[in-house]
Amino acid sequence: MKIIKSSFIEVAGLQVEVVRKAIRHLHITVYPPDGRVRLAVPFWVGEEAIRLAVIERLEWIKRHREKFAGQVRQPERAMAEGETHWFLGKKYRLEVREVPGREGVALRGLDSMELAVRAGSELGHRREVLERWYRKRLKLEIEPLVAKWEPELGVKAATWGVRKMKTRWGSCNVKAKRIWFSLELAKKPPECLEYVVVHELIHLLERRHDARFKELMTLHLPEWRQIRKQLNTASLA
Numbered sequence: 001m002k003i004i005k006s007s008f009i010e011v012a013g014l015q016v017e018v019v020r021k022a023i024r025h026l027h028i029t030v031y032p033p034d035g036r037v038r039l040a041v042p043f044w045v046g047e048e049a050i051r052l053a054v055i056e057r058l059e060w061i062k063r064h065r066e067k068f069a070g071q072v073r074q075p076e077r078a079m080a081e082g083e084t085h086w087f088l089g090k091k092y093r094l095e096v097r098e099v100p101g102r103e104g105v106a107l108r109g110l111d112s113m114e115l116a117v118r119a120g121s122e123l124g125h126r127r128e129v130l131e132r133w134y135r136k137r138l139k140l141e142i143e144p145l146v147a148k149w150e151p152e153l154g155v156k157a158a159t160w161g162v163r164k165m166k167t168r169w170g171s172c173n174v175k176a177k178r179i180w181f182s183l184e185l186a187k188k189p190p191e192c193l194e195y196v197v198v199h200e201l202i203h204l205l206e207r208r209h210d211a212r213f214k215e216l217m218t219l220h221l222p223e224w225r226q227i228r229k230q231l232n233t234a235s236l237a
Contacts, residue, residue: 011054018050028057031167035065079126085113089189105133135162138186145197155204170196172203188231195227
């Protein structure tokens with residue numbers, strides 16, 4: 001059973017959540033949308049060391065908070081007729097159709113997304129139907145990319161999947177060779193999805209975002225910095 005202890009400290013006017021857990025290294029995360037700062041630390045790290053770690057990273061924290069503050073955000077979706085939804089970087093107008101039988105989503109023409117749901121379906125249920133479709137379609141897009149890049153990079157993921165992620169486009173458990181992709185990637189352009197696939201697979205060669213990692217990214221995907229900028233400046237849910 002994991003033991004986790006949480007508390008808050010203030011450093012240079014910044015409220016920081018400190019989470020103590022059974023880990024080996026200290027990790028700082030800045031969460032969207034409001035720039036909440038969370039510090040995960042091993043149990044043995046003292047408060048003075050924690051404060052010093054935050055102070056040393058103040059500029060980095062500030063840059064991330066400013067980025068989140070200035071990032072365009074999509075309005076809350078009401079899943080109503082005429083609403084705009086995205087798939088693979090393209091904009092679609094939502095058409096809601098009530099059906100007595102099978103529910104689902106289908107693209108009609110170049111700019112229409114049809115959501116078929118039972119009469120009287122509530123907002124939450126409509127979202128679930130759309131998210132199931134996003135998940136299924138995203139997996140179909142990821143599968144050939146993984147098949148393409150695994151032999152190119154000389155790596156093999158034990159397993160990969162799709163899930164909702166609040167702060168990341170993807171994650172890689174290097175030890176288990178398990179990769180997760182954010183469900184939000186279903187809405188982004190194909191080149192952004194390929195960038196994330198390559199990024200996470202390269203973590204099987206290099207755990208950290210160090211010079212070697214960047215060299216590998218540049219070798220295999222020379223335009224990765226431009227794509228990353230495109231992805232990180234896109235509107236958020």
